[in-house]
Amino acid sequence: MQQPIGIFDSGVGGTSIWREIQNLLPNESTIYLADSKNAPYGAKSEEEILRLSIKNTELLLQKECKLIVVACNTATTNAIDHLRAHYKVPFIGIEPAIKPAALQTKTKNVGILATKGTLSSSLFNSTSKMFAEGITVHEQEGTGLVELIEAGKLNSSITKDLLKKYLDPMLERDIDCLVLGCTHYPYLIPLLREILPTQINIIDSGAAVARQTKTILERNHMDAQTSPTNFHKFYSNLNLDILSSMVEGPAVQVEFLDF
Known part of the structure; x- marks a missing residue:
């Protein structure tokens, strides 16, 4: 067709x-x-x-x-x-790639960066329960990131500082996988590579x-x-x-x- x-x-x-x-x-x-x-x-x-x-x-x-x-x-x-x-x-x-993250993690700690609408949905919660048994999922709302990408400020210092603010608490919790739960976020991967330790897997769908x-x-x-x-x-x-x-x-x- x-x-x-x-x-x-x-x-x-x-x-x-x-x-x-x-x-x-x-x-x-x-x-x-x-x-x-x-x-x-x-x-x-x-x-x-x-x-x-x-x-x-x-x-x-x-x-x-x-x-x-x-x-x-x-x-x-x-x-x-x-x-x-x-x-x-x-x-x-x-859907956020919780399943592959749960299969790959060695520390049993997985981070997910997503919007409020995704994290609060029943589908996300049921998926997490289904695939993340025995895994701790650290959720973080990426408030403001979509707006910055839409405004063409992908590589700005504002965007980098906001990412650091969101990622630091997850790094303190020993995550080794970061799930990108918004289709805007793969465009942030170059910045994420600068911020995150090399051993952390970045996973998108x-x-x-x-x-x-x-x-x-x-x-x-x-x-x-x-x-x-x-x-x-x-x-x-x-x-x-x-x-x-x-x-x-x-x-x-x-x-x-x-x-």
Whole structure:
């Protein structure tokens, strides 16, 4: 099927997921919605997160997307069950990678940096209970980080100082794995490498999400066999500069859309 894969996030963070999908599935076309006007989702109520997720889903369906990737941990944990129950297309969600962290840790102490909306969700709590038995999970809300990334302040001293503030208490608790529980956060990995001891594993969900997307497309015979006219369209309802800088490449179009 040559119809595009739809992807949405509360801003530019989900482009980290898009990149993994595009690398693994080069024949596929994609449409990406950056709802930067409403970023971050993590501080919003469950009802508001659901409303925004429905809005994004219906816009992607209008654009004939065959599968939708909810490239936002907060939207996944608060809305994906509703989306799967009410729409016919497959949905791929994103959850913090607690399971691989629990399998890799030797100190039995794992850190997770995520938004309030993710950490307080029932899906996150049930996942943690399922996979983290015997493991201590040290949770930290990454308040302010999404806003800094959306503002293009990725490598600023403000961002680095805020990360240090969040990471120091976890380092004192002897973590050896840090789970990135927001799709914006992989863009912080260069800074994290500067701050964290070399033995600490940084774990995000991007590659696993791409593999799951590939599996679901093939299982449902929905994958694109060739790519003669594939495209990558990105829409943002706010400033295009940051988004444009993150998705440069062939067949990429970045446009403003008031949604």
